[in-house]
Amino acid sequence: MRVTQSMLSTNMLRNLTTSYTKMGKLNDQLTTGKKVNRPSDDPVVAMRGLAYRMQTDKVEQYQRNIGEVNNWLDSTDDALDKVGEALKRARELVGSAANGTMTEEDRDKVKAELSQLREQIQDIANTKVGDKYLFSGTKTGTPLYKDGAYPQLSTDAENPASGPTAFESDVNIDVFDGVKLNVNSTSAKMFKDIDDMFESFVGSDADFNKGLTDVDNQMDALLTERASVGARMNRVELMDNRLEAQEGIAKKQQSLNEDIDYEKVITEMISQESVHRAALSVGARIIQPSLVDFLR
Structure with missing residues (x-):
């Protein structure tokens, strides 16, 4: 040629x-x-990079969800702690009123303070995180204590229901693939029982000796609820550590693939x-x- x-x-x-x-x-x-600046440079690397980015974005979203979970649980624990303080003071007052040497005038003063404690707990029952009510179950836009009364519940003996009401339902948030965490405290019955107990103290036939046992029972119920919140807070911490590890793995694989x-x-x-x-x-x-x- x-x-x-x-x-x-x-x-x-x-x-x-x-x-x-x-x-x-x-x-x-x-x-x-970067090894690849346009898909045509290496289609395989580009596709893997998209997958790793999706994984990283997903983990970051779950971490934001974990922050929301912590917000709910921390606020719930703080609110329940304030309820505990009110019940402790109520026990002191009921114990004083149970003393047979107290005059009727002094008992009226005790009842007046117990009424204030009752209102304080009613306010706590309507605690909000942002624009959502903590203790209203899935009815997060409705206060638990409204118009001078608590809602009817499935656990009410006088009005039994076929299943839990919305006020007794769990609020769940996704924190990982297929993993949801319950972030609310379904304490509607507890708040209602506490309110009924305080109502029994203000009547003319108040039995303060029995009231001591009632307050102790409500404090036990409160401690049980706080223990549940604490257990979930521990799990959230473990899940947060897991997400941090997943984020590190995803970013490492992304770096090895692209950098x-x-x-x-x-x-x-x-x-x-x-x-x-x-x-x-x-x-x-x-x-x-x-x-x-x-x-x-």
């Missing part, structure tokens, strides 16, 4: 273009620190520059002056 000057020139220009393309790709990698080895790429860049300079030098020798150049 006859090799012409035109063929030599065309091949040289094509090789130079290929060399420029390689150097351009290496320069993009050094500038961005360049700077030393390796710099070495390739230097080698490609040497090849390119050699190609330019050889090309200068290939493109010899033509007869037309001598005739000028």
Whole structure:
């Protein structure tokens, strides 16, 4: 086959273009620190990168959900702690009123303070996190204590229901794939029982001796509820640690898939520059002056 000057020139220009393309790709990698800057660079790496990014974004969303869970549980525990303080004071007052030496006037003063404690606990029953009521079950937009009364519950002996009402239902938040955590305290019955107990103290036939046992029973119910909240807080901490580990794994895999080895790429860049300079030098020798150049 006859090799012409035109063929030599065309091949040289094509090789130079290929060399420029390689150097351009290496320069993009050094500038961005990524192996792939467009899907066409390496479709497999690009697809894996999308999968790792989706995993990382999912973990970050779950971590935000964990923050919401902590907000609910911390607020619930604080509210229940305030209920406990009110019940402790109520026990002191009931114990004083149970003393047979107390005058009727003094008992009226005790009842007045017990009424204030009752109102305090009613306010706590309507504690909110943001715009959501903590103790209203799935009816987060409705206060538990409303219009001077608590709602009818499935546990009410006078009004039994086929199943839990919305005020007794769990609020769950996703914290991992297929994992939900109960964030609310279904304490509607407890608040209602406490309110009924306080109501029994303000009547003229109040039995303060029995009241001591009633307060102790309500404090036991409160401690049980707080223990449940504490157990869930411990689980949230474990789940948070798990998410941190998952985030680290996902980001590590993403880095291994996408990030360049700077030393390796710099070495390739230097080698490609040497090849390119050699190609330019050889090309200068290939493109010899033509007869037309001598005739000028």
